[in-house]
Amino acid sequence: MSGEVRSSAEAIRALLEHFRQKGFKRAELALLHESAPIDDSDPNIAKSNSQQLEPIDTSVSQQIDEELRKVILLMNRSGYSGPDPRIELHRMESAYSDLRDWIDGSLDLYKTELHAVLYPMFIHTFLELVRRGFSDHARAFFDRFGTEFRGGELEQDNNQLSSRQKELFSIAGISSYQHLLENETALLFLKNRYELYLSPYAFELFLGFMTDDSSRMFMLRTVNERCRIERTSDVSSSSSDVHQRGGFLAESERNGMLKKDVLWGRLKPTQYLLPDTIEENAKGAGDGDDMEEDEEAQKPPVVEADGTISASHVPLPKFRIGAKGIEMPDDLKERVALSSSNLPSILCHTFANTSGCGLNSVSVSKDGSVVVGGFQDSSLRFWDCKSGASTTCVGHQGPVYSTSIALDNKHALSSSEDGTIRLWNLELKTDLVAYRGHNYPVWCVSFSPLGYYFASGGHDRSCRVWCTERTVPLRIMSGHLADVDSLTWHPNCNYVATASSDRTARLWDVRTGDCVRIFGLLNGAVTSVAISNDGSRLAMGGEGGVIDEWSIAAGTKIQSFHGHSGTVW
Known part of the structure; x- marks a missing residue:
């Protein structure tokens, strides 16, 4: 019986911690009332009860095991209020620092691809610190660990910044929860999953490290909720390749689109040119020809052997032969094949003195x-x-x-x-x-x-x-x-x-x-x-x-x- 009580107490303790982290005050107090009768002889508890929650019927609570009731009452009397915010702050910063040190000490074979995990972890840790109201600590955290991603001090000229540096430049000014909600880069990270690519063994190493210590629960939750890890068969040794592959793109989404056929061929001239003569325009006016055209229209368009499409999905405007700007069938035949001896001609226009007019x-x-x-x-x-x-x-x-x-x-x-x-x-x-x-x-x-x-x-x-x-x-x-x-x-x-x-x-x-x-x-x-x-x-x-x-x-x-x-x- 004592084992079940401890298990129930731990479950209730976890729920209380969750409610306090989320700010669900009424749910927290309701759980305490339902779990055990409140001893009104304790003035602190009585005061807290009168200020924060209406009186609740505690008849169901009387049926709870006496030992469990004592555990809950002890938690309440001792002022249990979930994890101390300062402790959580220290845990978050220490968890990121430990992850960074662990990756730096990993084998060179896996260090590069593991290092790609640091960037989204850094962004989400910074945003979480801001969300919880630790603006000063968030700024110190950004200044301490952000240098390795931005390659030095951020410059004001966006034309000289990479995409990652632009993201860091964008979120660098976030100092409040309201700023976070209005920042496009922050919302991009919060509303989408960051794509990561790890080889199977690197993934096992990373997962083992994250689950080795309970203090890294925030980092593990971030990976679960904000990232998507794709396991690849190859080990990436190039940092530029890892950076290029990581981002907000789901490999499953891209692979799913490959199942869709694309009509990549050219248009046939008959699909956008009108017949040149009355005879050609009247040709095919019989009922039999109309039936053949209807059957042809019901067939799904395909790319034919000559590189053209059998039909167009989109209604196209019609032009008469010789219309200005329209390519004629004979134009294709007169094209010269490109080669090292037949390079394409280029017409260039140069605009001088444009710096003043923009x-x-x-x-x-x-x-x-x-x-x-x-x-x-x-x-x-x-x-x-x-x-x-x-x-x-x-x-x-x-x-x-x-x-x-x-x-x-x-x-x-x-x-x-x-x-x-x-x-x-x-x-x-x-x-x-x-x-x-x-x-x-x-x-x-x-x-x-x-x-x-x-x-x-x-x-x-x-x-x-x-x-x-x-x-x-x-x-x-x-x-x-x-x-x-x-x-x-x-x-x-x-x-x-x-x-x-x-x-x-x-x-x-x-x-x-x-x-x-x-x-x-x-x-x-x-x-x-x-x-x-x-x-x-x-x-x-x-x-x-x-x-x-x-x-x-x-x-x-x-x-x-x-x-x-x-x-x-």
């Missing part, structure tokens, strides 16, 4: 005849490359960050810090419509390869697909954990690729609005993304100067290109 964005038309620039003073400037004439237009209420020119060279789009996208008529030199939907600055905007549709991305972490005829978005793609910094359309107009500061690029299905591929993680924010002309490959670049090439169909990395010393824009 040139943020430049777009060049497909035929190179029109150039559009967006400026910091909220203005746009259009240049006619043939005549050299230029026109300045104003309509936005903030800096213009991105521009895009339509196929007809008569219209252009611009996105701004004011959260709007504007459609401009280059002949009338004025804006025609403002598209509102983003709640924050819009960093990028782009017409689809065939016009009519366009996409935008911004600080609200979403990508939106629009058409020029409507002022509300047709699709909203949400999934990135940080700003959408860049985007591009797939050549067949069925997909949009986005690049984000969360170190990933994503491919979105325009018809459904779903994410069908995740590419990454890059070693830093992804600031640029492009898709090959045949639609089979995607390239992404960003901080660190590395460009990664990916297979869209397989969702796997093909190769990486190194050479840049700065960010790839």
